[in-house]
Amino acid sequence: MIEPRAAQLMWFPDYGGLGGAGAPGFEVVPFRLKDRRRPSIHVLMIEDDSSIAEMYRLQLEHDGYRVSVATTGEVAFSTLSGSAPNLVLLDLLLPDRSGFEVLAALNERFPHHPPVVILSNYGEPSMIDRGRALGAIEYLVKSRVTPAEISEQIPGWVEQGRGRGQKES
């Protein structure tokens, strides 16, 4: 899992991730790929803040992912109908609806949708629980993770989503 910088971790009372990031005894070593080319992975980012979307895109494309950005829930749905991304990075504050609503709609309209990771500015336990209940495989507070850290996690998440998909089907 992601281990943010020391000073930042000084105050990490929030939930660090669905896997229990940083919890002693539950440390998970990130999946590292030496190879930067990951041509098969397509990430859909649902994010209305263009500066954040652009930043992640730079990092992710640099690391070899294919990246689509949807600035609203509606755009995301049309993207999902047209192509099949391997992972969805979902912001919670969107102009047309909340990320939770998007996730609920995803569950309904695309039962076999790709794994969803929530990236939010909010780390309230209630929101994390809600995200978990709606089937997000990870919930991260944006300010606590760097683009590189997210990038490194992506193959693991995709793998995790695949595993879950197989279990379900």
Added chain:
Amino acid sequence: MTQAATVAQDLTALGFVALGVAMGYRWYRDRGRAQGMLAGALISLAAVAALGRIPDPPPALSIVNLVLFMLSGFFVLLFRHEFVPLGRTVLYLAYGLLAFAIVVGIVDVVAFSNAPALVVSIFGILIVTPWAIFVGEPIARFWMQSNKLPAVQRARMRFLSAGFGLLIAVLFVAVVAGSAVRSPTAILLTQLVALLAVPVIYVSFAPPSLLRRIWRLAEENEIRAALQDLLIFSPTRQVMAERASYWAARMMGATSGFVTDAEGNVLATAGIDAGGAAALFASPARSVISAPLHLTEGEGSLVVVAGTFSPVFGSEEASQLSGYANAVAAGLERARVTERMAALEDNKTQFLNLASHELRGPVTVIRGYVSMLEGGLFGDLNDRGRKAAEVMAAKVSEMNELIEQMIEAARLEEGGVTVHAVEADLRDIARSAANVVMPLLDADHNLEMDLPDRRVRVKVDPERTRTIVANLLSNAIKYSPDGGTITCQVRSRAGVARVAVSDHGVGISRDGMAKLFTRFGRVLTPETEHLKGTGLGLFLGRQLARLQGGDITVASVEGEGSTFTLQLPLAGAPASADGASDGGREVAGSAPPAVTPTGKSPNPD
């Protein structure tokens, strides 16, 4: 003796004339129907007293005197009618009785001027009884009604009743006893009693200020206490306006009261519903007494709906009302400020929450790009560029830390912190915390982990507990500017698990101890003032420890160092019989230790 009796009779007559003149003057000044009735009663009584001093009056004068006498009683009844209206039938009966008494009186004067004593007495009773009814019924009623009134009004009512009561007594004694009271001594006595009625009646309509003060004395304290409650302890403007209405009504002896704002909206009522109050305010009746409330938004009103007797006996209170209204206005203004402050306090927490979340957005971007710069995503940086990126990264991390603390503090104030307690080994938590602070260590600082061999099982929120310990360790490093060994000792004893973090740093003075755990409380000394900190760390640490059934304590010697101890309840039975005997030590210097249970490095970066 005869002469004394004559003097007494003259004095009494003089007294009643003076009373009549005084009342007449008062009525001339204030007008008012009720006052007019009372003036009528007293002026005719004065005339009767004066005419009575004419020796051997002709029959016509005697008849005039008799009519005036009957009218004086009847005016008292009309006075009462002004407050508590009589039924139509009763009023007709009263007129009938008046006519009857006058007729009887005329017959007495014309036909029985030289009748024997018994006949005179019978005629006397036939005349005096209607008078006594006209006067007696009102004064009995006044006396009873006065119970509900404020002290001054009550006293005035009672004096009026007592004065007329004395007159009734004197008249009956004079008439019934007949010739028995024709002796000079008896005349002297009855005249003196009648004379006593003069000042008693006088103070009822014109009480001197000394008397008013005495009457009010008992009530004053109660009113003062109530006013204090009203002005200081009313939690909201609404409650305050309600209490003000109630007390205004009570002070005035009024039936109800209400408060309106500058727009004329009814703010609060007492003894009347809002609709009734609004209607009364829109078209004020004669019985409404209003005092202006000077509020910042304009002039409101403190209104009382006068009670039965307040127009005549409440003049005192009416003038008091405007003074009271000033105090109420000031109080309402204060209540408004207090309400605003309370709202602000709420808003402060909300603001802390909102601001910190809003700050996370920009921090994410800055931190992201800086990390990408450092990671070489935009090409290799030269040495100066790398240094700059490092500084930026450190500063953004500081900012991030502050934001996290603000969010946690806001959450604590809202009571929104939930602790997810699971069973964990406190040694692991301590190790994990040590890893967190590892980057803060330099060549001068040495971190020594003193951990027992056996597990220290605690049921805590591992995330938050690690945060607390890491914060204690970071403080230990920060406040040991000259370096030295920092010890992190984990022990369990008597159902309590402890993590003690000791340093050989600047220490804390006795005065500083009190500030340590307060929100934004920092102990600033020449040694520490250059060190950065929010003053939230220990506050949050202790709050979080307490939420988990533990606490943080401190022992420190200024200039020698400090030991902060986090105590937590052990899960179930203590894992180790005597934790202190465990001697396992892991020494961690600047090199990253391999301390995670998985045996892998916890630092992926």
